[in-house]
Amino acid sequence: MSDHESKFTVWGFVKGFAKLVIGTLLLLQGLIGLVVLLLFVGVLVSVTNGIADAEGDKVSVSIPDGAALVLDPNGVLVEMTEEVNPLEVFRDEAYGINEPSQISVHDIVKVIRGAKDDKRIKGIVLDLGSFGASMSSASKLHYINDELVKFKESGKKIVAVGDYYSQDQYLLASTADEIYMNDYGNLVVYGYGAYGPYFKSFLEKLKITSHVFRVGTFKSAIEPFIRDDMSPEAKEANRAYLDVLWREYANRVNTARGLEPGTIENYANNLGPIMRSVDGDFAKAALETGLVDELMSRAEMNEKLIELFGKSKDGKSFKKVGFQRYLVAQDGPTDGSAPNIAVVTAAGTIVDGEAPVGRAVGGDTLAATLKKAREDEKVKAVVLRIDSPGGSAFASDIIRDEILALKKAGKPIVASMGSLAASGGYWIAADADEIWASPTTITGSIGIFGYFNTFENTAAEVGIFVDGVGTTTLAPMLATGVGPLPETGSEIIQLSVENGYDRFLTVVGNGRGLEKSYVDEVGQGRVWIGERAKDLRLVDNLGTFDDAIVAAAKLAKLDKYDIVDLREKRTPFEILLGNLSVKASAALGLGTSEQSRGMVTKLLKAVEDQTVFFEEFNDPNGAYARCITCE
Known part of the structure; x- marks a missing residue:
C-alpha cells in the first residue's frame, strides 16, 4: 500500500462510510424482500388450505333474515377471470396503477340464482357504480338481465341505487322495482357504434410500406392501415349487427320500465332538446322521461333501504350481505358419483403455444x-364455451384436432357461444355436434388475413439502405423489414392466405354439412349476429349457456350429472412467481403527485395494451382468422 493510500483523509472516510451505509441498506432491502416473499407464500398457502378444507362443504355465511343481497360487482364483466398474482396487485397499488378487476358473468348469475331460493334474502340492491362491460359483452348483460327478471318474478324486490348510470x-x-339516482347524477344512453382510428x-x-394479404370482401381487420375511412362493406356488416344489439337493448329497457315503445330510443336520439327543456339538468331529464323513479342523496337512499330491509346491527345501515361474501357460499358439496359434463372455456384471443387462462386462448393450453x-372416463360430454374474436389460424386448427379426437372417442361436444365467437372462434366451433348462440352473439367473420409493414422508404429518408447477396431467389426475404418485401415473397404469402381461407371454408363446410360454395357466400369475412347466423345455418339453436349444458346431457343420454369446470390449474407458488414481469411503471415512478402519477401510468398502460395486442399475432404461418372490429 502506498503512503498516499495509507494516509487518513476526510474524503476517504466519507467514501468508506458511504459504502458501509449503502451496503447496509442493500442488505436490509434484500432481507425485507425475502420476508415479504415468505409472507406472501404463507398467506397463499393458508388461503389454499382454507379452500381445500372447504371443498367438500358449503361455506357458512351468516345472513340476517330479511336481508338484502347487495349486488355490487367491482370490475369489468368477462367470461372467465384471469388468475391474480398478489405481487402484481401490490406493486400496481404502490405505483398508482388502478387496473380494473374482472367479474365473471357466471359468478353473478350464480349469486342471483342462490339468492332467489334463499329464504333469508328479501331482495337485491343493485349498486353498479363500479361495474362495467364492453360493447361486445351484450349477451352477457342479457344473461344477467334474464336472471334478475326471474328473481323479481319469484316475488322478491329489486332496488337500484347509484350516483349515475352508464348505458350497461x-x-x-x-x-328493478324502483330506481334511485343522485339528484346531481346523470344517465346517458349512447346506443352502439363501431368507430376507430x-x-x-x-x-x-412516415413512408412506411403496408403489405396486406387477405381473402374476403368483408374482412376489415386491416382496414385501419390501408384506408382513412371505413369501407362501405365494413359499414354494411357493422351496421347490421349493431342494429340488432340496439334493438334488443331498447326493447328490454322499455319493457322492464313499462315505457311506451320508442321511449329509450327517443331519449338517446333527442337528449339535446330534452336537456334544454330541463335547463341542462341531467338528473331531471332522466326523471321526467321515466327512466328513474326518485332523485335523492346518498343518505336518503340509505334511509330508504333501511325502511325496506330493516336496520343492520350497528343501526347505521340496512340489513345486507355483500356480493363477494355471498358468492363463496354458493358451491355445495357433491358425492362425486355422477358422470361429468366438462366445461372447457376459450376466452380471449387465440394465440399459438401456451397462454394463461382468462388472458388469452393458448392453442396448446386449450x-x-x-x-x-377426452381421457377422463368420468367425463361423458363437453361444452366448449367460446368468447373469442379468434386469432392464430394455426392455433385454431390445433384446438380443432382435439375436438375431432373427442368426437372420435364417442364423447359429444356442444359449442356454446358467449358474446363473441368470430373468425378463429368460429373455426373451433364448426365441428361441434351442436352450436348454441345467443341472439346477440357476434359470430361469423369467416376469412383470413396477413399484414405487416416494411420500412425501406423510411430508412432511406435518413440514409439507411440494405444490400447484399443470397444463394436463392428467396434469400432477399432475410432483409425484409428495413429492406423491401420481394415480389416473390408477396406472392407466396398471398397464396398461403388464400390456402388458409380455402381450409377455413372446408372446415366449416365439413363441420356444418354445408357446401363450400355456400360457406364462401356467407363467409367473405362478414360478421353476423346470432339470430341471423341461425337463419344462415351457421349455428343450430339460440339459447343460453344453461341450454347448451342440457343439450350436451341429452346427447350423452345423461339424466343425472355433475358439471365440472376444466382449466389449467396452477399452484399458488406458480401464480405468485409465474407473472413477475415488472412493468415499466415500476422503474419510472416519476413524480409524487397523484396528477403526475396518473398521467404516467395511463400512458404506460396504453403502451402495454398495444404491446400485448401485437404480441398476440404469433401465428407461425402469419395467417390470422381474427375479427378485430368485433373486440
Whole structure:
C-alpha cells in the first residue's frame, strides 16, 4: 500500500462510510424482500388450505333474515377471470396503477340464482357504480338481465341505487322495482357504434410500406392501415349487427320500465332538446322521461333501504350481505358419483403455444385441456364455451384436432357461444355436434388475413439502405423489414392466405354439412349476429349457456350429472412467481403527485395494451382468422 493510500483523509472516510451505509441498506432491502416473499407464500398457502378444507362443504355465511343481497360487482364483466398474482396487485397499488378487476358473468348469475331460493334474502340492491362491460359483452348483460327478471318474478324486490348510470349499468338497473339516482347524477344512453382510428395517411407520411394479404370482401381487420375511412362493406356488416344489439337493448329497457315503445330510443336520439327543456339538468331529464323513479342523496337512499330491509346491527345501515361474501357460499358439496359434463372455456384471443387462462386462448393450453376431458372416463360430454374474436389460424386448427379426437372417442361436444365467437372462434366451433348462440352473439367473420409493414422508404429518408447477396431467389426475404418485401415473397404469402381461407371454408363446410360454395357466400369475412347466423345455418339453436349444458346431457343420454369446470390449474407458488414481469411503471415512478402519477401510468398502460395486442399475432404461418372490429 502506498503512503498516499495509507494516509487518513476526510474524503476517504466519507467514501468508506458511504459504502458501509449503502451496503447496509442493500442488505436490509434484500432481507425485507425475502420476508415479504415468505409472507406472501404463507398467506397463499393458508388461503389454499382454507379452500381445500372447504371443498367438500358449503361455506357458512351468516345472513340476517330479511336481508338484502347487495349486488355490487367491482370490475369489468368477462367470461372467465384471469388468475391474480398478489405481487402484481401490490406493486400496481404502490405505483398508482388502478387496473380494473374482472367479474365473471357466471359468478353473478350464480349469486342471483342462490339468492332467489334463499329464504333469508328479501331482495337485491343493485349498486353498479363500479361495474362495467364492453360493447361486445351484450349477451352477457342479457344473461344477467334474464336472471334478475326471474328473481323479481319469484316475488322478491329489486332496488337500484347509484350516483349515475352508464348505458350497461342501466340495462341491469331497468329490471328493478324502483330506481334511485343522485339528484346531481346523470344517465346517458349512447346506443352502439363501431368507430376507430385509420392510419393510411399517417403511415404514408412516415413512408412506411403496408403489405396486406387477405381473402374476403368483408374482412376489415386491416382496414385501419390501408384506408382513412371505413369501407362501405365494413359499414354494411357493422351496421347490421349493431342494429340488432340496439334493438334488443331498447326493447328490454322499455319493457322492464313499462315505457311506451320508442321511449329509450327517443331519449338517446333527442337528449339535446330534452336537456334544454330541463335547463341542462341531467338528473331531471332522466326523471321526467321515466327512466328513474326518485332523485335523492346518498343518505336518503340509505334511509330508504333501511325502511325496506330493516336496520343492520350497528343501526347505521340496512340489513345486507355483500356480493363477494355471498358468492363463496354458493358451491355445495357433491358425492362425486355422477358422470361429468366438462366445461372447457376459450376466452380471449387465440394465440399459438401456451397462454394463461382468462388472458388469452393458448392453442396448446386449450388442446391439452380438451385432451384431459377426452381421457377422463368420468367425463361423458363437453361444452366448449367460446368468447373469442379468434386469432392464430394455426392455433385454431390445433384446438380443432382435439375436438375431432373427442368426437372420435364417442364423447359429444356442444359449442356454446358467449358474446363473441368470430373468425378463429368460429373455426373451433364448426365441428361441434351442436352450436348454441345467443341472439346477440357476434359470430361469423369467416376469412383470413396477413399484414405487416416494411420500412425501406423510411430508412432511406435518413440514409439507411440494405444490400447484399443470397444463394436463392428467396434469400432477399432475410432483409425484409428495413429492406423491401420481394415480389416473390408477396406472392407466396398471398397464396398461403388464400390456402388458409380455402381450409377455413372446408372446415366449416365439413363441420356444418354445408357446401363450400355456400360457406364462401356467407363467409367473405362478414360478421353476423346470432339470430341471423341461425337463419344462415351457421349455428343450430339460440339459447343460453344453461341450454347448451342440457343439450350436451341429452346427447350423452345423461339424466343425472355433475358439471365440472376444466382449466389449467396452477399452484399458488406458480401464480405468485409465474407473472413477475415488472412493468415499466415500476422503474419510472416519476413524480409524487397523484396528477403526475396518473398521467404516467395511463400512458404506460396504453403502451402495454398495444404491446400485448401485437404480441398476440404469433401465428407461425402469419395467417390470422381474427375479427378485430368485433373486440
